Amino acid sequence: MSNVNWKPFVFGGLASVTAECGTFPIDLAKTRLQVQGQVGDSKYREIRYRGMLHAIARVGREEGLRALYSGIAPAMLRQASYGTIKIGTYQSFKRLLVDRPEDETLLTNVACGVLSGVISSTIANPTDVLKIRMQAQGNVIQGSMMGNFINIYQQEGTRGLWKGVSLTAQRAAIVVGVELPVYDITKKHLIMSGHMGDTVYTHFLSSFVCGLAGALASNPVDVVRTRMMNQRGGALYQGTLDCLLQTWRSEGFMALYKGFFPNWLRLGPWNIIFFLTYEQLKKINV
Numbered sequence: 436m437s438n439v440n441w442k443p444f445v446f447g448g449l450a451s452v453t454a455e456c457g458t459f460p461i462d463l464a465k466t467r468l469q470v471q472g473q474v475g476d477s478k479y480r481e482i483r484y485r486g487m488l489h490a491i492a493r494v495g496r497e498e499g500l501r502a503l504y505s506g507i508a509p510a511m512l513r514q515a516s517y518g519t520i521k522i523g524t525y526q527s528f529k530r531l532l533v534d535r536p537e538d539e540t541l542l543t544n545v546a547c548g549v550l551s552g553v554i555s556s557t558i559a560n561p562t563d564v565l566k567i568r569m570q571a572q573g574n575v576i577q578g579s580m581m582g583n584f585i586n587i588y589q590q591e592g593t594r595g596l597w598k599g600v601s602l603t604a605q606r607a608a609i610v611v612g613v614e615l616p617v618y619d620i621t622k623k624h625l626i627m628s629g630h631m632g633d634t635v636y637t638h639f640l641s642s643f644v645c646g647l648a649g650a651l652a653s654n655p656v657d658v659v660r661t662r663m664m665n666q667r668g669g670a671l672y673q674g675t676l677d678c679l680l681q682t683w684r685s686e687g688f689m690a691l692y693k694g695f696f697p698n699w700l701r702l703g704p705w706n707i708i709f710f711l712t713y714e715q716l717k718k719i720n721v
Contacts, residue, residue, distance in 0.1 A: 451518025552611030
């Protein structure tokens with residue numbers, strides 16, 4: 436365990452919070468698009484938003500600019516915990532298996548990514564539930580982040596805070612198991628090709644590629660996870676598979692890719708901001 440150090444944990448958390456702040460309105464638009472059109476839920480049955488830009492514009496116009504950052508507090512808390520653990524454990528697992536970055540393989544990185552994604556997302560799940568509830572409610576939010584946390588706990592118990600945890604872990608396993616290895620492998624090949632060095636341009640291109648790959652792989656799970664976490668009281672969906680099948684049957688297969696454009700537009704810039712920030716933080720001598 437001598438190879439495990441604290442830097443990836445701290446730098447990962449700081450870079451994650453920075454990226455979250457820069458892309459949060461896009462994430463809110465994605466959540467609003469994904470929860471609308473549910474046939475079995477009268478509150479979210481209406482199709483209010485035609486796309487990402489329309490959602491952002493309508494929320495800003497009808498609910499105020501502050502509504503575009505509904506749920507930012509739990510989102511930042513989530514990234515401070517999830518991002519810290521995710522990057523820290525990913526880098527630590529890699530160093531436990533392989534001594535040098537040059538010796539890393541795609542299979543090794545995918546295994547480390549899947550494991551770190553499951554661990555970090557499971558621990559941070561309550562903050563994810565809070566964020567989605569506050570994003571979906573918008574201007575009808577009652578109380579502060581802590582007030583909403585207590586309200587969920589009192590009405591739904593501990594299970595309410597870990598609602599959708601299996602889906603969150605599945606999504607994180609897919610996203611982290613795709614994004615981080617794709618970034619590492621893309622960066623490694625760009626540098627080894629001799630055409631690009633370990634520069635900001637390499638980091639930018641690698642992060643763009645990994646964001647697109649992550650969005651394609653994760654969107655169906657993200658739609659199901661968002662709907663599972665947002666349901667209250669009497670369960671509309673009995674489980675992960677039931678939610679997926681109900682969504683497919685009542686709204687069509689492409690409903691599983693609702694919010695894909697904002698999802699990609701969020702994951703793209705999010706990963707670019709994250710990796711550029713993280714790579715710069717790694718250069719600090721502490």
